[in-house]
Amino acid sequence: MKAIVQDRYGSADVLRLADIDVPSAGAGQVLVQVRAAGVDPGVWHLMTGLPYPVRLGYGLRRPRSRVRGMDLAGVVAAVGPGVAGFNPGDEVFGTGAGSFAEYTVASAGRLAPKPATLSFAQAAAVPVxxxxxxxxxxxxxxxxxxxxxxxxxxxxxxxxxxxxxxxxxxxxxxxxxxxxxxxxxxxxxxxxxxxxxxxxxxxxxxxxxxxxxxxxxxxxxxxxxxxxxxxxxxxxxxxxxxxxxxxxxxxxxxxxxxxxxxxxxxLVAKESSDNLAALTELVDAGRLTPLVDRTWPLSGVPDAIRHLKGGHATGKAVIII
Missing domain, CATH: 3.40.50.720 (NAD(P)-binding Rossmann-like Domain)
Incomplete structure (x- = not known):
């Protein structure tokens, strides 16, 4: 599959488009075919390894996980052992590790059914x-x-x-x-x-x-x-x-x-299916509208991150996959 990877910490210049293996869903996980992925400041921190305490959790010399991205909206491709409530073909949104890719795995507890009133791009702008x-x-x-x-x-x-x-x-x-x-x-x-x-x-x-x-x-x-x-x-x-x-x-x-x-x-943010459901309720009631600033293709992730870090984004930047 195609994915944006990095082998060392640094600016957006360290990111590149590459072919890597499709991940497998483990116990309690869901394999998602990603249709859209949001870009948030956390992506920049993990890309640069800054501030330095970030590296204590993600790799001292180089990132342990090569694929960036957290926000996602897509379609369930497979479910791992012990997962209930999700089936292949379901449209979902939430957070996972490495959403700047054609497929990623996410904990079932951090996913929810995608709001029917939102496009994949809009839904990907919501989770983080x-x-x-x-x-x-x-x-x-x-x-x-x-x-x-x-x-x-x-x-x-x-x-x-x-x-x-x-x-x-x-x-x-x-x-x-x-x-x-x-x-x-x-x-x-x-x-x-x-x-x-x-x-x-x-x-x-x-x-x-x-x-x-x-x-x-x-x-x-x-x-x-x-x-x-x-x-x-x-x-x-x-x-x-x-x-x-x-x-x-x-x-x-x-x-x-x-x-x-x-x-x-x-603030210490909390990510959960329950929180996503609460946001969905407000979206469906017309009381919450995600703002999509601009969209980029998967190959445009470096430019999207530069745009975000430059303070230019109005609402959320989104990657369309």
Whole structure:
């Protein structure tokens, strides 16, 4: 089968299209013929091996797994021992290891039936970013009706879902984004939109702040947070460095949170069939719409990653296979 592989850590230049063997589904796994695969920041971290602690889990000198990609939407080709609820021919979406390929295997517990209302490309844009936003809004921020929620990076992959999920929860939502994304974020149903090139952050306070941008210090974020509010930190993409790349902000938040009235929560996203089912319910109800920025063929994965890392994506970049 065709797949995008890498034999060493580095920039998108280390990725190449190659022929490799089709994987087999083991116990509790599903073999999926991939029709579309999303591109998320986690792909860049595993490709570069940065920050360095990533290599503790994925290979010190070179990546143990040669194929990148996590988001997927496709068709079940085979099921492994102990798998119930999936059969060959079923259309599914979810996360698996190595989705930039014609076939990949995924844990049955991280797949769900593909929403019938979505194309494969749209469905592939949901799993990683959608579940990250769901964890941020529902589990970490615990958003309730009537609360005021600020989403920073509202036009990106996670931010666009966070805005919609907070609105679905009944909150008053303000989105922060750049001037090129103002109309798009307004179209997501926000109550207010802020152009960060003109006003950085609003002057009022919020019950919950969900920061997907990663480039503002904790002190600045806490000033727009209510005294008993919750700050959710999603990633640390905006800072350079080989060791922590902004994740030091998460560590400082953990250390500070017990000593202040505000909850400062570094996000740990949860991936599961149940979370995918919750997102599907909202999609089918017309309350959640995935935003596909651009699509590339399998051979275009390096360009898609460059596009994402350059901060150009509006919504999700998707690979069509």
């Amino acid at each position: 970013s959608g579940q990250t936003a769901l964890t941020a809004v529902r589990d970490a921020a615990r958003v309730r009706p009537g609360q005021r929620v600020l989403v920073i990076g509202a036009g990106g992959g996670v931010g666009s879902y966070a805005v919609q999920l907070a609105k679905a929860a009944g909150a008053h939502v303000t989105g922060v984004c750049g001037p090129a994304k103002l109309d798009l974020v307004r179209g997501l149903g926000v109550d207010e939109v802020v152009d960060y090139t003109r006003a950085d952050l609003p002057g009022r306070r919020y019950d919950a702040v969900i920061d997907t941008a990663g480039n503002r210090p904790l002190s600045r974020l806490r000033r727009v947070l209510a005294p008993k509010g919750t700050l959710v930190l999603v990633g640390g993409e905006a800072r350079a460095g080989k060791w922590l790349q902004g994740f030091d902000r998460q560590l400082r938040a953990l250390a500070l949170s017990p000593w202040v009235g505000q909850r400062l929560v570094p």
